[in-house]
Amino acid sequence: MQLFHNITVNHYLVLSAVLFGLGAFGVLFRRNAIIMFMCIELMLNAVNLTLVAFSKMWNHTDGQVFVFFIMVVAAAEVAVGLAILMMLYRNLHTTDTNVLNKLKF
Amino acid sequence: MLSEYIFWFLSFVAVFSAAGMIFSKNPVYSVLSLIVTFFAVAGHYFLLGAQFLAAVHIIVYAGAIMVLFLYVIMMLNLNELEEEKKSLYTKALSFFAGGVLMLVLIAVVRRTEELQLIQPAVYNADLGLTQHLGKVLYKEFLVPFELASVLFLSAMVGAVYLSKKDLA
C-alpha cells in the first residue's frame, strides 16, 4: 500500500533490509570493537525505520512508541558497552576482537 | 512528487554513508558517516509523519551517543590503527554471509502480497505529534515505561561499577 506518492511500505522495508544487512556485514567484516558497536547501532536503526513505516501504514502510534523503547535500550547498551570497552582497553591496550577472545584474562 | 524525490535522496545518503562507515580506515570518519546516516534516517521519520521521533532521534543519537563514541575514539589511540590482520578467507566469508542475509531479506520483503492488500487507513495528521504519542505512552505503555527506569538504573550502576576500578 502507498504511504505517499509512489512510495509503498515495501520501499521502506527494502531500505531497512539493506541497512540491516550492511550492519550485519560490518559486524562480521570489521574486527574493531568500536566499529562493531556502531554497526549494531545501525541495525537497531534499520529496525526502527521499519517500525515507523508500519506505524504510518496502520495509522497507529504503537510502532512509534516501540521506537522510543528501542532508543532506551540503545542508550543503556551504549553506556554499559563503552564502559566495558574502556576497561578492556585499560587492561589489554587493544580493541581488536581477535585479541579479545577470552572471557577471563 | 516532492516527497518521492526526498525519499530516494535520503535513502541513497543513508545507504552510502552506512557503507562509508564500514569501509573507512579512520574510526573518526566512521563516526562522522554514521552521524550522516542518522540524519538521513531522521529525515525519513519526518517523511513518515513522526516529527517528534525525528527530533528525539537527532538529540539522542547524533547529540549524545555518537559524541560518546567520539570520546572513546579520542581516548583510545585509534588513528594509527594497526588494522585488523584478517585473511582473505575471513573477508570473503563475511562478504558472503552479509550479502546472503541482505539478499534474503530483500527478496522476502520486496513483494509481500499481503501488504498490497491492506486498505489505506484514514489519514491522521497528529499521529507523530508529541501530545498524541504521550497519550499512548502514558496510558497503554505504563509497565514498559516503568521498567525502562529499572533498565536505566541498572545501566547506571553497571557503567559506574565498571569505570571506577578502585571500587571493585
Place this chain on the structure above:
Amino acid sequence: METAPSLFSLYFPIVLMAVVAIGFVVTTMALTHAFGPKRPTKVKDDTFECGIEVKGNARSPFSVKYFLVAILFVLFDVEVIFMYPWAVNFRELGLFGLIEMFSFMGLMIVGLIYIIRRGALKWD
C-alpha cells in the same frame, strides 16, 4: 490515495529557513574564496603562525576525565526525552500521570544517589 496534505506546504517555513541559512553561509564562503587574494607562504600555512613548533599528530589520545560523566549524560538525556510527552499531557493525565512519573523519577534519583555516593562525578 492522498495520504498527506502536501508535505511541502506543511514544512514550507522550515524549508525556507533552512534554505536561507545554508544559502547565506554558502554564498558568503564562495564569495570570500572568489574575491579574496591568496598568497600562500610556508609560514602562513603552519598550524600556528607564531609560537612553538608543531610536533606529531593532532589526534593523540588524551585523557578525558569526564568520560563517566559523558556516559551518564546519555542515560539522563534519554530520561529527559520521556518528560516531553508527559509535560505536554500533564493536565490531562492528572494525578495518575504525576504518580507514574514520580515512580519513574524515583528510580532515577536512586541511581543518581548511587552515582554521587560512589564518587563517579569526581574528576581528580
